[in-house]
Amino acid sequence: MASRVRFSRTIFSPLPSASALIPSGSLPPASLSLPLSNPKPYRRLRLPFPPSHLPPPRSSPAGSASPVAAMSSSSYDKELAAAKKAASLAARLCQKVQKALLTSDVQSKADKSPVTVADYGSQAIVSLVLRKELPSESFSLVAEEDSADLRKDEAQETLKRITELVNDTISSEYSMSVSDEDVLIAIDSGKSEGGPVGQHWVLDPIDGTKGFLRGDQYAIALALLDEGKVVLGVLGCPNLPHTSIANLDRHSQNKIGCLFYAKTGDGAYMQSLSDPSSNAKIHVTATENPADASFFESYEAAHSLHDLSKAIAEKLGVQAPPVRIDSQAKYGALARGDGAIYLRFPHKGYREKIWDHAAGCIVVAEAGGFATDAAGNALDFSKGRYLDLDTGIIVTNKKLMPSLLNAVQESIKAKNQSASHL
Ligand SMILES: Nc1ncnc2c1ncn2[C@@H]1O[C@H](COP(=O)(O)OS(=O)(=O)O)[C@@H](OP(=O)(O)O)[C@H]1O
Numbered sequence: 497m498a499s500r501v502r503f504s505r506t507i508f509s510p511l512p513s514a515s516a517l518i519p520s521g522s523l524p525p526a527s528l529s530l531p532l533s534n535p536k537p538y539r540r541l542r543l544p545f546p547p548s549h550l551p552p553p554r555s556s557p558a559g560s561a562s563p564v565a566a567m568s569s570s571s572y573d574k575e576l577a578a579a580k581k582a583a584s585l586a587a588r589l590c591q592k593v594q595k596a597l598l599t600s601d602v603q604s605k606a607d608k609s610p611v612t613v614a615d616y617g618s619q620a621i622v623s624l625v626l627r628k629e630l631p632s633e634s635f636s637l638v639a640e641e642d643s644a645d646l647r648k649d650e651a652q653e654t655l656k657r658i659t660e661l662v663n664d665t666i667s668s669e670y671s672m673s674v675s676d677e678d679v680l681i682a683i684d685s686g687k688s689e690g691g692p693v694g695q696h697w698v699l700d701p702i703d704g705t706k707g708f709l710r711g712d713q714y715a716i717a718l719a720l721l722d723e724g725k726v727v728l729g730v731l732g733c734p735n736l737p738h739t740s741i742a743n744l745d746r747h748s749q750n751k752i753g754c755l756f757y758a759k760t761g762d763g764a765y766m767q768s769l770s771d772p773s774s775n776a777k778i779h780v781t782a783t784e785n786p787a788d789a790s791f792f793e794s795y796e797a798a799h800s801l802h803d804l805s806k807a808i809a810e811k812l813g814v815q816a817p818p819v820r821i822d823s824q825a826k827y828g829a830l831a832r833g834d835g836a837i838y839l840r841f842p843h844k845g846y847r848e849k850i851w852d853h854a855a856g857c858i859v860v861a862e863a864g865g866f867a868t869d870a871a872g873n874a875l876d877f878s879k880g881r882y883l884d885l886d887t888g889i890i891v892t893n894k895k896l897m898p899s900l901l902n903a904v905q906e907s908i909k910a911k912n913q914s915a916s917h918l
């Protein structure tokens with residue numbers, strides 16, 4: 497039986513609609529070009545942090561693994577601060593919407609996947625905050641959403657609601673408000689193709705949309721590519737418990753909401769989403785023996801071959817049942833040692849997008865682990881919006897990787913052989 501991480505329904509009890517939560521006319525009309533005067537500090541809630549299960553900080557940073565670039569630790573400080581702020585504000589918007597979730601928040605995209613007001617709102621906020629914090633001519637964002645559906649006549653009410661939510665959320669930090677058109681433009685700035693040259697932000701505004709709609713795990717995943725390498729990453733995980741999800745008994749009463757972040761050569765950290773002052777360096781587990789390891793996989797069977805993961809785990813000698821959670825929260829949980837292995841094997845023909853792995857990949861790499869495809873190749877984020885990889889993605893610590901890779905390759909071979917005999 498798989499372990500499933502769920503939370504008390506009281507957290508997500510139905511509330512009034514999102515627009516009912518927002519006082520109308522609370523902000524004067526202003527344009528995006530207004531200066532950001534009187535920024536207010538984040539609200540600080542004192543929470544027990546760092547979690548007691550985390551190991552003490554190490555004196556030297558975790559070794560960086562390709563595709564993470566090697567840079568001095570002072571590089572990208574401004575960019576990391578902006579990314580943390582953007583992801584935290586986007587997480588705040590998502591939390592509001594998840595609490596107020598109504599069926600009218602769900603739209604249909606051409607591919608029929610659920611898209612929410614929060615997807616668009618989160619992308620708009622990240623885009624707006626990055627532009628405000630890092631003014632530069634050459635802003636490039638590779639992101640999941642575009643505004644085509646939102647520009648249709650029937651979406652105008654939804655658009656208004658998104659704009660209200662964005663304004664309500666950014667008003668805690670900035671003295672500005674944005675128009676519907678500003679929101680559409682901000683969303684559409686995510687149309688970049690990425691690639692090996694220059695800097696590109698990479699965003700999944702809500703990774704794990706299905707988990708979000710179920711009231712389970714999701715993540716706001718933001719990374720920066722420089723010359724094709726991931727140089728920083730931030731994962732906002734609003735529903736992830738502060739303490740290990742490996743111990744399912746302990747987190748029912750637990751505080752939730754984690755922000756993972758990492759910058760190349762500087763290690764990986766976690767803080768509470770509601771208390772930016774509370775951060776702790778994190779490390780992958782030192783587990784060497786597969787019998788002591790547990791593994792993560794997608795909650796959705798449609799996203800990863802659970803049978804193949806089971807065969808790999810058995811071959812490796814893993815005893816624990818799989819831990820199935822949505823989104824890149826899996827990378828965050830693995831980076832802090834909640835589990836030792838993440839296995840992801842999409843069905844044939846699926847092409848992985850860079851925003852589903854870039855932030856998680858650097859968080860794990862800087863925590864001392866690494867991610868490869870099923871052939872053992874490092875993930876290459878320089879090829880545009882898609883990852884061009886062999887079969888699947890596996891993530892673990894450096895000690896377990898050789899035996900994991902072996903078990904993966906033998907299991908895939910056995911699966912292919914049995915398929916050819918059918
Ligand atoms: N068919 C298929 N196969 C593999 N992967 C797919 C597939 N469809 C979607 N996706 C992508 O999976 C993202 C959700 O992450 P996970 O698969 O880790 O989470 S889940 O447990 O399955 O919900 C999900 O992210 P979001 O779209 O942001 O929710 C997708 O990018």
Ligand SMILES: [Mg+2]
Nearest residue numbers: 700703704852
């Ligand atoms: Mg995603």
